Amino acid sequence: MSNLKITGFGDELTINGTRIGDLSPADHEKIELENGGRNYSPLENVVVSHVQDSSTLICRKPDPDNIKAYIEEEVLDGLCCYSAVNQGQLNQTIVDAVVKHLTEEKLPTVPRSIRHKYMSGLLLAVTGITEMDRVVPKVAGVEAPELLFKLSRRWGYQKKGIPQGEAIIVGAKGNFHGRTMTAISLSDDPDSRTDFGPFVPGIELVPFNDYEALKSLFEEKGDRIASYLVEPIQGEAGVIVPDDDYWQKVSTLCKEHNILLAMDEVQTGFGRTGANFAHQLFGVKPDIMGCGKAAGGGILPVSFVAGSDEVIGTLTPGSEGSTFGGYPLGAVASIYAIKVLVDEKLAEKARVRGAQLMNHFEDIMNEFPDKIKEIRGKGLLTAFEMHDEPLLDGHTVSVNLMNNGVYAKETHHSTVRLAPALTIDAWQIDNIAEAIREVIRDL
Numbered sequence: 001m002s003n004l005k006i007t008g009f010g011d012e013l014t015i016n017g018t019r020i021g022d023l024s025p026a027d028h029e030k031i032e033l034e035n036g037g038r039n040y041s042p043l044e045n046v047v048v049s050h051v052q053d054s055s056t057l058i059c060r061k062p063d064p065d066n067i068k069a070y071i072e073e074e075v076l077d078g079l080c081c082y083s084a085v086n087q088g089q090l091n092q093t094i095v096d097a098v099v100k101h102l103t104e105e106k107l108p109t110v111p112r113s114i115r116h117k118y119m120s121g122l123l124l125a126v127t128g129i130t131e132m133d134r135v136v137p138k139v140a141g142v143e144a145p146e147l148l149f150k151l152s153r154r155w156g157y158q159k160k161g162i163p164q165g166e167a168i169i170v171g172a173k174g175n176f177h178g179r180t181m182t183a184i185s186l187s188d189d190p191d192s193r194t195d196f197g198p199f200v201p202g203i204e205l206v207p208f209n210d211y212e213a214l215k216s217l218f219e220e221k222g223d224r225i226a227s228y229l230v231e232p233i234q235g236e237a238g239v240i241v242p243d244d245d246y247w248q249k250v251s252t253l254c255k256e257h258n259i260l261l262a263m264d265e266v267q268t269g270f271g272r273t274g275a276n277f278a279h280q281l282f283g284v285k286p287d288i289m290g291c292g293k294a295a296g297g298g299i300l301p302v303s304f305v306a307g308s309d310e311v312i313g314t315l316t317p318g319s320e321g322s323t324f325g326g327y328p329l330g331a332v333a334s335i336y337a338i339k340v341l342v343d344e345k346l347a348e349k350a351r352v353r354g355a356q357l358m359n360h361f362e363d364i365m366n367e368f369p370d371k372i373k374e375i376r377g378k379g380l381l382t383a384f385e386m387h388d389e390p391l392l393d394g395h396t397v398s399v400n401l402m403n404n405g406v407y408a409k410e411t412h413h414s415t416v417r418l419a420p421a422l423t424i425d426a427w428q429i430d431n432i433a434e435a436i437r438e439v440i441r442d443l
């Protein structure tokens, strides 16, 4: 018997006497430090309460007159959950579909061992938008690159004829594919790897956007390489955009060596970079690709791998699966997330609003050339990098932006990424840029 008592809803939600609406930002931080895994360091002194519109968060901040209390303020969301909310917070089409699905259709959850009618809808919608032959639905973003990895090996043994146990997957330095053992085995980031070894074997890394390095690795070990598993634009690394011709050359090289091009579009997909999927910007088509984040419309976690019949066709019953992969409610969220991507022309919006934001960045860089070193971006996946000096600190920028009513977060010491919802209004982009200008001026 547990003595745990949970009552109420919203701010009235009370757990063993602790009412959520009574907690100050400091209280929330204390509970997280005492009861959480301490595996994040969220922005200090701010707690999101709810959303006001597609790009506005209502945040609780300490009351300047009373440390135990809080005030609520509007904050422009410059990050939209790391591109999970491309369609805008509470996108009406997706919310309506999900609510109607629960209240009228009444089909939340069944497993893969029995068919449900929305799986067909999901498969048709995803193959339609990705222009791929087959789809395997998953849940978390990281499950997409995980499955890209497994599929690469299976195809390598069964179709390419790599000797058993010798398959190599090539990744790019600076990559980010998530937090599972496979993803961190691919990573070269000490923060994600320290004391988690031994790692998954059969991985080689090359510098991103270095065609010659990839070519010489393929020439040396190509007969054992199954795939180049890579982000088309590196997101977590600080929005690293490769040369215009990089992917075309890589795609040709992969074909020459019978090596799969496996793209992780978890962050770059769903309109973010100004095309439905970033590889389309470069005129190439991967053999397999993984999506997550905005694949669930910012409402539910949905991910998938889509790809060619030759690669995904290597799967057999029992070789792959997931209880919630493509479950009815997730399927509905994803189908309508795709509908919104198409109907609301999100890729086009990303191009227009992205160009507006990059113009602002350019003005700010011209105004403060001693502070801003470089600006980078495609569509609404953008970042500015400051010179590497102690005072030009990305975290200070994030904190000061929050004080100016904008949420953004540094990716590295000197780089700050901006990736707002693709539904953001022009005036909101102007406001974000103005806040950045003020913060940079005061550094």
Ligand SMILES: Cc1ncc(COP(=O)(O)O)c(C=O)c1O
Pocket: 082, 140, 141, 142, 143, 145, 176, 177, 178, 179, 231, 235, 236, 264, 265, 266, 267, 268, 292, 293
């Ligand atoms: C390119 C890429 N792949 C995979 C992931 C992992 O997604 P998730 O955190 O939803 O597991 C991320 C998350 O940021 C990502 O950017």
